[in-house]
Amino acid sequence: MKIDHTKPLEYSTDQNQLNILGFWIFLGAEIMLFATLFTTYFTLQGRTGNGPTPGEIFEITPVLIETFVLLTSSFTIGLAIHAMRLGRKKAMLTFFGITLLLGLGFLSTEILEFMTYYHEGATYQTSAFTAALMTTLGTHGGHVTLGLFWGLFIILQVKKRGLTPENANKAFIFSLYWHFLDVVWIFIFSFIYLKGMIM
């Protein structure tokens, strides 16, 4: 493994550079995945059958909590990567941990929100609208869940093996993933929740 010390640690080997480009391409595919889900949602949002409409079930409080928590976590993962580039392992791990805790907070709130929907009679099977809503939110939430495990594994590996080029690469790619989930959430917040509550 040849290490190029003129580059940041996460870019310092050939394989690291391949991994990062490959992941950007993967994010391109993810954009198409979420674009398809949004298309589904926009097509089906008015088709509520006998079930509730968006305006009837959306509540602003849990959504605002989720938004603030997730946006903050995007900032803290940025700080973690900044600390990593400075070689400050402890600070990096701290910010990584905070990011994951915030992610856990987001996920818990979302689960509570889903339970509320369920009690209000908006289940996965109720209508085309509820199915589209829960698939879109669920896919995003599923990504966050996967991210929590992934992030935890990276913390354990950095603790065990230190800031090696490989670990730095993993952490950097994780940060790309996490920022991406945040961007998706901004679209969910604006075009699903806000739009649904206004209209």
Add this chain to the structure above:
Amino acid sequence: MEFLKFFERFAIPNPSPMIYGSMVAIALVSIGIVVGITYFKKWGYLWREWFTTVDHKKIGIMYLISALLMLFRGGADAILMRAQLATPDGKLLDAQHYNEIFTTHGVVMIMFMAMPFIFAFMNLIVPLQIGARDVAFPRLNALSFWLFFAGAMLFNLSFVIGGSPDAGWTSYFPLAGNDFSESVGTNYYMLALQISGIGSLMTGINMMTTILKMRAPGMTLMKMPMFTWSSLIANVIIVFAFPVLTVALLMGTTDRLFGTHFFATSNGGMDMLWANFFWVWGHPEVYILILPAFGIYSEVISTFSRRNLYGYTSMVASMVLISLLSFLVWTHHFFTMGQGALTNSIFSITTMAIAVPTGVKIFNWLFTMWKGKIRFTTPMLYAVGFIPLFTIGGVTGVMLAMSAADYQYHNTMFLVAHFHNTIIPGVVFAMLAGLTYYWPKFFGFMLNEKIGKTTFWLLSVGFVLAFFPMYITGLDGQARRMYTYSAATGFGPLNLVSFVGAGLMAIAFLTIVYNVYYSFKNSPRNIGSDPWDARSLEWATHTPVPEYNFARLPQVSSSEAFWDSKKKGHQLFTGELKDIHMPNNSGVPFIMGIIFFIAGFSFVFALWVPAVIGLIGVFVCMALRSFEVDHGRHIHVKEIKEIEEKLGGAKNENRPHETSRV
């Protein structure tokens, strides 16, 4: 008795003697394979050299074998259909059985024959053409293959356990919903395509990264060989089209298994949403198949015309244009389903526009041959046959693109004739050209030219006889997907001609098998590394190709670096030998394939416990991979020297004289 009840779900809903016969045949062949491997003590060899391999060449060969097997499975479906329709009021198949067969024929041929065939060539050729030692993510590449294989096996299991899908390869809702497709067949469709689709998406990412980052020194994008360019574009389309299929299949699965209402006709569901998503993926999919085929024709035509490819830049530009347009034409698959005149007109125009870049490519191939020293080898015959036949398919495509006229053609045999007219001379001919052209590179001997040419003629004549009559019966009103027709319609004679044509095609495919057998026994092995006098880098290394591909990475200064090194004294390989870094083998991709297969099968039958365990197994494999430390291994200079000496010796032996191959 409770115990037996559990197994009732696996019974075939519409059994026939043919299916029972197939069950017995499958069981016997499976037992035969297992016994055979055990008897010859080959399990260890298979595990070490194939199941755990991450070598792009071996993965390519596994794709190739799978594609050929699926070609025969899909071909058997085709023959059954043509036999049923050969005479009016045919009695060979009933309506249900016919529905199942045209469904599996379409899915198998597109997803499990054509796709692995192009993946085979991408794997075999792209790293060699760009002077790389492997793909960017070798282990992911193995996973892609095993996911494809798991999906293919799952799909093929359907007709002996639980029943085949019967809603057409397009699987339109509400027909594909539980109300109208009661058996688990459509579950198989959703899950098998999902699993192999994930594999395809990963190949797309892998190949794009490989081509963008791992080219030999000096090979700028505009110096890449044309097959590599076509692969790059096809993989870009894969990355952007397959996620749409992923979501559509997911929603179709939840509709069928969890009672959601995405595509249902009640509670707000919208059946046309499926049709739109299916074709937003499905039309680009057509170009995923045809662009690499175009790439192979470009290589073949250039080599056997002894000229560089005419209009390199316009070739690239036309492929980029096709890839963009491919996402803007999907509605033309259902002009008759009520979008209104404006929408239909827009999609008519975008569809016709695709004919322009395609036409540019046709003329470029013609100009490449113009004043060239043409050698009519088997691959070249396929390429030359492709041009007129494919053009006819293209012209009938423009006819179908006229939305007003499409009301006459829609869902008739005219359409069936059109798309077979593009896919067979377009994709299948290219795959067979590629098979013949690249065979010596990977197997060390050439396929017999005489038998190869016989195959070409049988296939071409068979193709024309099988499909051109359908244009006429289609215009006369014969609908596709109908299992029978009356003598009064007058479709009988032309359908009989189609059956004869299909028979000739079947014989043609059998001659390929015979050719492999014959050539394996009789072909000389001292063919050197460049038996066709070719032009690009894949021919610059030894035959058989060593696992590291190139001992020294080639230096490139044009799109035909190897030709330059032969004719213009260009130095390809300079500098000292160094240790070569290679990835380690791994059994995890194979194991993940099995887990995906089990999970998929469990989902098909709504067996939730094994399904959930399977999904957890997938994540456990991913977690283990995260913690694994694997720095690969090095092949040392001494070892490289020994291998090079051994392979280089064969290179200097006498090559068969040129004329004997022409």
